[in-house]
Amino acid sequence: TQMAELEVQRCVIREDCPVLIQCGTIYRPLTLKRGRKQRVGRLTFLPDAAFGHAYGSCFEVHSQQLKPVHVVSKESGTTGVSSGEDNRGIFDDGKSQLLSHQDISKMKEEGASGKEIVESMTEHSTSFKERTKFSQEKYLTKKTKKHLPVVKIMECSTRNLCKMHYLRGPSKIWY
Numbered sequence: 001t002q003m004a005e006l007e008v009q010r011c012v013i014r015e016d017c018p019v020l021i022q023c024g025t026i027y028r029p030l031t032l033k034r035g036r037k038q039r040v041g042r043l044t045f046l047p048d049a050a051f052g053h054a055y056g057s058c059f060e061v062h063s064q065q066l067k068p069v070h071v072v073s074k075e076s077g078t079t080g081v082s083s084g085e086d087n088r089g090i091f092d093d094g095k096s097q098l099l100s101h102q103d104i105s106k107m108k109e110e111g112a113s114g115k116e117i118v119e120s121m122t123e124h125s126t127s128f129k130e131r132t133k134f135s136q137e138k139y140l141t142k143k144t145k146k147h148l149p150v151v152k153i154m155e156c157s158t159r160n161l162c163k164m165h166y167l168r169g170p171s172k173i174w175y
Contacts, residue, residue, distance in 0.1 A: 011054055011055055011155075012052060012053065012054060012055070013032070013050050013051055013052065013053050013054070013055060013057070013153055014051060015032060015033060015034055015051055016031060016032075016033065017031070017032070017156075018030070018031050018156040019031070019032055019055075019153050019154065019155065019156055020153075020154045020155070020156045020157075020160045020161065020164060021038070021040050021151055021152070021153055021154070022151070022152040022153075022154060023040045023041050023043055023149065023150070023151050023152075024041070024145065025167065026040055026041045027160075027163070027164035027167060027168070028040045029156055029161070029164070032047040032050065032051075032153075033047075034047075034048050034051070035048065037064065040151065043061050043149050043151065044064055045061045045064050045065065045066055045151065046064055046065060046066070047066060047153075048066075049065060049066040049067065049068070050066050050153055053068060053153075055153065055154055055155040056152065056153075056154055056155075057152070057153060058070070058150050058151070058152045059150065059151050059152075059153070060113070060114060060148065060149070060150055060151075061149045061150075061151055062113060062114070063108075063111070066151065069150060090127045090130055090131060095126075096125055096126045096127040097121065097124065097125050097126075098124040098125070098126065099120065099121055099124045104117060104121070104147075107120065113148075114144070114147045114148030114149070115148055117147045117148075118140065118143045118144055118147055118148060121143055121147075122139075122140070122143075125139075
């Protein structure tokens with residue numbers, strides 16, 4: 001039983017243990033400490049909510065706090081939404097989005113989640129239903145990446161470190 005407990009402790013994110021944080025295509029090795037803000041790319045967050053979760057867990061960054069999230073497949077975003085035949089009638093004049101930057105900022109200040117913001121943006125877009133299925137998915141991916149930042153905390157293993165260095169630049173590791 002002691003061996004099983006030690007094995008479980010090894011698989012859990014703990015304070016002062018080195019981890020590898022993935023945010024999109026950015027990988028960063030860090031040592032997490034309680035109360036100390038961490039920065040990965042443009043994101044800043046407190047890692048306190050991650051302690052006790054398993055390695056490989058994903059978290060949504062919401063007002064500099066981590067919230068556990070289950071990653072959902074991409075296909076679920078555009079189901080039930082009608083799409084157009086082609087995008088020839090869509091012009092990027094900046095008038096198709098009825099929500100202003102101030103409206104989106106206000107939603108964030110009021111505590112709306114990233115998913116709610118993206119859903120609101122698709123509802124208030126006059127051209128979203130006219131887009132093709134591919135264009136709708138591309139739009140959702142772009143808005144999700146901007147308004148719903150997800151951070152994955154992984155074990156700082158040799159394999160993950162090699163993957164990080166390879167993605168940063170294969171020529172740097174003579175691959």
